[in-house]
Amino acid sequence: MTPLRIGVLGCADIARRRMMPAMRELPATELTAVASRDGARAAEVAGEFGCRPVAGYDALLARDDIDAVYVPLPAALHARWVESALRAGKHVLAEKPLTTEPARTRELLVLAAERGLVLMENVMFVHHGQHAAVRKLLADGAIGELRSFQATFTIPGLPDGDIRYRPELGGGTLWDNGVYPVRAALHFLGDGLRVIGATLDAGPGREVDTAGAALLRTPDGVSAQLSFGLDHGYRSVYEICGTRGRLTVDRAFTPPADHTPVLRLERGSGTELIELGADDQVTATLAAFAAAVREGTAAGHECLEQARLLDDIRRSASRSGRG
Incomplete structure (x- = not known):
């Protein structure tokens, strides 16, 4: 099974403390790159996890060695960067809440479906x-x-x-x-x-x-x-x-x-x-995300109901x- 190559948009605490270690250890995923607006910060975190540093989020989305992105940014920034990732052809695992507006949540779920991409909200429990x-x-x-x-x-x-x-x-x-x-x-x-x-x-x-x-x-x-x-x-x-x-x-x-x-x-x-x-x-959440990408399935209904x-x-x- 070819692992899902994931890039991380940002160096948030939850990314470094929980998600990136799991991405590195899970056979179904490969931690490929991490981006920060600060190139030195990206290099520091990438060195810690053995992946590639990228200066700027747009630069990470432009890479062709990444299948999916994880978005651990503040809630108010989710909509912008989730949309950018989907338009760049990347599957997305985004921190909760996906957005702070139900209409925007619906738009992104529709966009993902139209493009045949998986968009999953990171509600792990x-x-x-x-x-x-x-x-x-x-x-x-x-x-x-x-x-x-x-x-x-x-x-x-x-x-x-x-x-x-x-x-x-x-x-x-x-x-x-x-x-x-x-x-x-x-x-x-x-x-x-x-x-x-x-x-x-x-x-x-x-x-x-x-x-x-x-x-x-x-x-x-x-x-x-x-x-x-x-x-x-x-x-x-x-x-x-x-x-x-x-x-x-x-x-x-x-x-x-x-x-x-x-x-x-x-x-x-x-x-x-x-x-x-x-x-x-x-690990279970990442495995579910990788499986959804592999099988071409995604369930956004509960995410939309939650937003409402x-x-x-x-x-x-x-x-x-x-x-």
């Missing part, structure tokens, strides 16, 4: 095996009929200069870690979710939202209560309640590769702790005067 195990338990009726879903993802404060505190770069908790509870609700409850209400609040001295919450509802009445925040204690959990029990998953969204997941299943007969094997969601819900949450919060 959905590729972790623990969530497939949860889906099987739900399908087997382990907790009966679904009644409610709750998810929380909050993280501690970041350095003041972090891009997630800069509104012009698409900062704020909704676009950063709010994506996770929203995508989890979609993952388990499916299409048709509607935003009933939402709040977005900025912390002291911040120009972006650092705390948020939303209430969603499915067409058949299952509720989803979501919360997310920057400048909070770390919490990464979801809970699904049914007519006969409750299922809880901790370390749900960003588990390290050596983490041993434990599902907590509570029913009238008692509590069962279901231990699963460790899984690396970074994030925008509806933002609009609902604005209407309520909290956002």
Whole structure:
């Protein structure tokens, strides 16, 4: 199998810390080049990972030894560079959110389809095996009929200069870690979710939202209560309640590769702790991207639904005067 040759647009922390090491180790991918607007920075990072340095993003897109690009840039820059990559004939794996506007997200997905290219949003947790195990338990009726879903993802404060505190770069908790509870609700409850209400609040001295919450509802009445925040204690959990029990998953969204997941299943007969094997969601995501390119398949529906819900949450919060 010929590996997928990947170029990286930018030297973001997530690229260096998680994605580039996995690209280098996974047989299905080959880390070919990394670009930076600063040539010296590109050379430094390329030297660390044994790939080619490129000065400037356009120069990387013009290379004929690259099949696909990974875009770890700030959210506000995604649309421009994802479009440029697609028009250059490259498959794209872009950090979440793909864009901050549903219409723009749709445009890019249509462009990718028209050109026969794979465009995938880098929401990694959905590729972790623990969530497939949860889906099987739900399908087997382990907790009966679904009644409610709750998810929380909050993280501690970041350095003041972090891009997630800069509104012009698409900062704020909704676009950063709010994506996770929203995508989890979609993952388990499916299409048709509607935003009933939402709040977005900025912390002291911040120009972006650092705390948020939303209430969603499915067409058949299952509720989803979501919360997310920057400048909070770390919490990464979801809970699904049914007519006969409750299922809880901790370390749900960003588990390290050596983490041993434990599902907590509570029913009238008692509590069962279901231990699963460790899984690396970074490698699993890259493998899924490479497979989609190899097989010529791509699923953008959940990405578009997620974009709609994030925008509806933002609009609902604005209407309520909290956002």
